[in-house]
Amino acid sequence: MKLTFPQPAVGATRILDGKVALVTGSTSGIGLGIARSFASAGASVVLNGFGKPEEISDAVDGLQRETGSRVVYSAADMTRPDEIASMVDVALESFSRLDVLVNNAGIFHVGPVDQVPVDKWDAVLAINLSSAFHTIRLALSAMRRQGGGRIINVASALALVGLPLTSAYAAAKHGIVGLTKVVALETAEENITCNAICPGNVWTPLAEAHIAEQVQTQGLSREEVIRNILLAEQPNKRFAMVEEIGALATFLASDAAASITGAALPIDGGWTAH
Secondary structure: OOOOOOOOOOOOOOOOOOOEEEEOOOOOHHHHHHHHHHHHOOOEEEEEOOOOHHHHHHHHHHHHHHHOOOEEEEOOOOOOHHHHHHHHHHHHHHHOOOOEEEEOOOOOOOEOHHHOOHHHHHHHHHHHHHHHHHHHHHHHHHHHHHOOEEEEEEOOHHHOOOOOOEHHHHHHHHHHHHHHHHHHHHOOOOOEEEEEEEEOOEEOHHHHHHHHHHHHHHOOOHHHHHHHHHOOOOOOOOOEEHHHHHHHHHHHHOHHHOOOOOOEEEEOOOHHHO
16 A cells, blocks of 8 residues: 655644654554654654555655655664664664654553463563653653753553553553653753653554454444444544644644643543543
8 A cells, every 4th residue: 555645734834843753653553643743844753663665665755755854764673672772873873863752652452351461461561661661761861962852652541541451551551651750750850841642542544444343243333333332432432533643742842842741641532531
């Protein structure tokens, strides 16, 4: 599938001009939406994630062509601290600075807590939580040298509430919010902010695949799956769009958000307002 990127709006404010952003898990879905929003706002971007080589090449070329920003790619595996270190080095070697770090890489597992395979638990914690620890500890030295930075952790509505059958994912995302608060406090006087975005259900290719799977296995219509299963906990009964997540991340990365730190910001259609 060839990826296409619409042109940024004429006269769009490039509030991240001169900034460099690293976004993990950004070859598709929410991460790619955030990367595109950053590039449209003027930032140079390091993409990271898995995918077919031709699709990754399309993503890099498409972002550069449509936004005019420089984009590079790192294939670092987020379960491997040595590769994470190499990814941060790619950002610094390519652009000589690192202003914005977005920890978005993540995987999901569904099942009762007593039936979660140990290797699945370990993988979810490694990718969804431990990788953020490694990127943050490595990025902080660069941010301190240059006098500031922005750290944005993509958590989840499940970082704020529980949901049966999501023990590993919810545990990791709750951990991300705790990590966010501690980093925010430790860097509060250094012009470095650290915040978490907590999306509910977001419209992505994975969401579309999940709908098709549920239609097949549950014998329900597409509309019933969306409203009564996927959006059951989401009062506004609509998916958030990746552009909405990207817009919030771009604001948090900007100078205007200098006093927002240690926050866990829901973007969940009212889910966590219950």
